[in-house]
Amino acid sequence: MTPGLLIAAPASGTGKTTVMLGLLAAFRERGLQVQPFKNGPDYIDPAFHRAASGRESFNLDSWAMPGAMLDGMLVAAEGADMVLAEGSMGLFDGVAAPGATGNGASADLAARMGWPVVLVIDASGQAQTAAAVAQGLARFRPGVTVAGVILNRIASPRHEALIRTGMEEAGLPVLGVLPKRAAIAMPERHLGLVQAEEQPALQSLIAEAAQLMREGVDLDALIAAARTTAGSAPPARITPPGQRIALARDAAFSFVYPHLLHGWRAAGAEVLPFSPLNDEAPDPTADTCWLPGGYPELHGPTLANADRFRTGLQTFAENRPVHGECGGYMAMGEAIVDKDGTRHRMAGLLGLVTSFEKRKMHLGYRLATLAQPIPGHSADRLLRGHEFHYSTILDQPDAPLAQVTDATGAKVAETGSTRLQRGGGLSTGTFFHLIASA
Structure with a gap:
């Protein structure tokens, strides 16, 4: 099966979507075919994924989808060089009661598919404590592997050095360091992000995010970290509403x-x-x-x-x-x-x-x-x-x-x-x- 990574975070608002779009575009510029997925029921992000990757993005939802359906969705990655899945909220955040396969948390996908997690850490307002948070996430659930971290919103070289020291003590690789850059923040409205087709500067936004990834992230290390344990499964049959x-x-x-x-x-x-x-x-x-x-x-x-x-x-x-x-x-x-x-x-x-x-x-x-x-x-x-x-x-x-x-x-x-x-x-x-x- 196609190797993959899950882009996740301790919480919402850390910059996951910007990182996801930038990585999709940066890998695409290298000539790689990357299959995107989105954890959970979010219907805005997949359209942005499609614009950045050139491939249709699909939702994977452990609360709503039976296991066979989740496994069968991976057929979308046929012909791709790697998978990138974007998490939702915090890595372990889901509903209180389990559903069809799990509680909807991003960690469910990481465990089921065998995708290592890349944590996007919003480091603003903290230093070594960021490493304690990342280490806690890495140890929280057996079967969920954290490949490393991307540090976002780094204020200065000194800020970066302090956090790197903490990550070394925690035994977590730093896969990328991104400065504060408000210009690529996503516009919002009453139901969340403005839809991809309504974003007039979408391609320039994606290009800027890709440049940020090229400059600040070790793309080769990400490719090397991708893994999967999921086996092939036939896609679930979905009954159409009509012919x-x-x-x-x-x-x-x-x-x-x-x-x-x-x-x-x-x-x-x-x-x-x-x-x-x-x-x-x-x-x-x-x-x-x-x-x-x-x-x-x-x-x-x-x-x-x-x-x-x-x-x-x-x-x-x-x-x-x-x-x-x-x-x-x-x-x-x-x-x-x-x-x-x-x-x-x-x-x-x-x-x-x-x-x-x-x-x-x-x-x-x-x-x-x-x-x-x-x-x-x-x-x-x-x-x-x-x-x-x-x-x-x-x-x-x-x-x-x-x-x-x-x-x-x-x-x-x-x-x-x-x-x-x-x-x-x-x-x-x-x-x-x-x-x-x-």
Whole structure:
């Protein structure tokens, strides 16, 4: 199998993503094919990975994905020279209750795949103590190997010397030293990083990150440190929602997990993209329509005036299934209220009214037992997914789609919605994004 490394850290905000992008681009400049992965349900980072590496990046999630599915995802690395996987939060951070394979921590992947960990340490505000933190991480869990550290945000040569002394005492190699450089900080907004396709200076940002890695990181040492113990496994079969799938794809509907699209196509389905923002209707020859998540609340006026899209979607839904996730679910409703309190008309397939004016964060894994079928999954099926949004529900008159709990088993109020249309078509939607069936 392809050797790999896991880029991880003690906590969020250490610079993992910058390091990951810079390494992907730097190795690519050397002529290496590097397969990226992302631990956990984050849907922003993989698009940045793709831009830096030239290869599709896939999420690996030990809470949501069965072991066979995790192992089968490694088929994406065929033909690659090495794997780089980006961790999430701190190395051992996950949910309290185990899921399909683990609790979602980055360390689960390191242990299962045999990938040594490269720790990105934010050294600002500390010196030798950074080594104590790194040493604690290296000893915390048997089966997780720390290959070394990349020191980030180093203030001066003296600062570097002090930390190097501590790392030597801890027995941890220093694989790189990076200075403070605010120019490559990622822009943010209400749901985290701005998406890759919305970043106008993306390629220059990636080029600067790559230069930083070339100057400050021992790339040869990283290549030499890559390992794996994972064996080959066939990819898990993913049931597509239809044979011909009309898929909304634009800045308002930008998110669907890459492994799902890959699985749909591998099963022989045809994906037919259309853009609601360009007032396009779903392909009338499709047998199902899927509205992914995204940011419809940022495009309220455009969607409200997209008459061709709305009429075409309503006609489609009369006798065929339509499913929406998060932003797509919101767009299927009666209206969205934006942050300024302005109400914008939506498709009206469901009675849902949501508001971004009344903000409340909803975040976490979701386990759902379907009361009604959705495209690709029958009633009573158990699904694992993830929810992250700030919109609140003002009105939800339709029947609940599922019984939903969080990772601890606590009931979640956002059950999704279902409505049978006059011609027999079933419209369904959830706030959680599907990752895998349980």
